[in-house]
Amino acid sequence: MSRHRTLRTQQSGVSDPQRILLIRPSALGDVCRSVCVLAAIRKRYPNAQIDWLVQNSFTQAIEHHPALNRAIPFDRKTFGTQCKKFRFGPVLKWLKALKKSKYDLVIDAQGLARSGFFAWSTRAPIRAGYRDAQELAWLFLTDRVEAPRELHTVDRMLKLADSIGAPIDPPDMRLYAGQDELSQVIMEYPDRYAVVAPTSRWAGKCWPIERFTELAQRLAQHQSLDRVIIVGGPGERLQCAPLLEMAEDHPKITDRVGSTSIAQLMAIISRAKLVVANDSAALHMGVGFNRPMVALLGPTEPSLVGPYKRDADVIRHAQPDDDFDFKKPESVEMMERITIDEVYEACDARLQAPTVTIHKKNRPDGRLSV
Incomplete structure (x- = not known):
């Protein structure tokens, strides 16, 4: 584990996270190749509760993965329609449920404003993501990880796992069918x-x-x-x-x-x-x-x-x-x-x-x- 991560966990009061959230809502192909991050986190924290915030239409892609405890579905289409009609109640209720989960560690592998906001909404003491996340999403993070854009997108995501001391070599890309x-x-x-x-x-x-x-x-x-x-x-x-x-x-x-x-x-x-x-x-x-x-x-x-x-x-x-x-x-x-x-x-x-x-x-x- 990196010295930065050790200091961060000590400062946050979380030395051994027990409730972890991975955020990667979309797209389907990206969700499929993000499982390597989930697998790495599981190796680092074998006894933790590990959830994944994913677009509701893509939950089937990850629901049988043995490293996952729970998929948190994000109904982008319905929430978007409701918000356009100024009906914010359902999405606020959903965000409140995220906060109630009391995550110790959140990893934003999407790197956009929406996913960064979701991370911030959990109020987790450790919220890791890309230092150069798009749409100013890095503002929502506590830990900003250097992951050069010249890397393959999988290797960039693995930088996030590496930042918490998770073993990333070799990457575990396996998917699981029901x-x-x-x-x-x-x-x-x-x-x-x-x-x-x-x-x-x-x-x-x-x-x-x-x-x-x-x-x-x-x-x-x-x-x-x-x-x-x-x-x-x-x-x-x-x-x-x-x-x-x-x-x-x-x-x-x-x-x-x-x-x-x-x-x-x-x-x-x-x-x-x-x-x-x-x-x-x-x-x-x-x-x-x-x-x-x-x-x-x-x-x-x-x-x-x-x-x-x-x-x-x-x-x-x-x-x-x-x-x-x-x-x-x-x-x-x-x-x-x-x-x-x-x-x-x-x-x-x-x-x-x-x-x-x-x-x-x-x-x-x-x-x-x-």
Whole structure:
């Protein structure tokens, strides 16, 4: 533990925190790759109550993690609607409940004004976060941790864990699927399958859907696969319409776009022989379940936000004069540089490689999680 941390805990009167809150509400992919912070905190404080403040729609991503005691859901959409109508009662009640939890230590891994305010609202004696947190969020902190922006976002978050003396090497990126969802997936898809995730929140991050369509057809004929499962969110069917139209009549391609919960999606990905995805939540789930993958990246920088420690699985063609913003549709030019042949060859290489063992770990209740 650092000398600064020792002094801080002595000054605050908290030498051994027993109630700890991790704040990382969103987005889904970021939540999935923040589990390494949770795991590190658990190693440092094995007997503490560790809660996670997370957007209510993403609780399923973390609810089966053995290091977690409780997810604290934040209903951003409902609270936002209520506040616009000057109905502040529900959110004030929620904030009061945060304070009543009497946390000793809060870690803000989001680094925005809202998450910083949540941290401050707990009145915890130790509130750690980024020294350079955006939107002046650092004003709400007691401990401001140096975490250079040149680091990968996972390594930046691990700096927060390191600041409290938590062991961070090696990072534990594992995700855990629920037993009910796993059983359902095993019954529905006992065969060998690849997961193809052709969507992303931003159009500039999407590989052309016509190429995903051809790729899915070629993968469906691969000798190492019995099925290709297409996944995506409820509002993303239009993005992949040509692919889904083709899947309707294909006996080996299954359309699950918009028909899975997060828990079901995680279970499906956890057993995949291969995951092919744009920069999306499905990609980071693939990392968390240690699946063979092919990551298609364009205007996002792999060294900062790519699949963690999986650089060899990334296909990206950057040029020296590239200056794209992933939020702008024209950024798709970078994605268009990726050819169908090179993606298929990368998929084939992973399917021919030795099988990757799915990690397993006993939960505190004695059940086995994948």
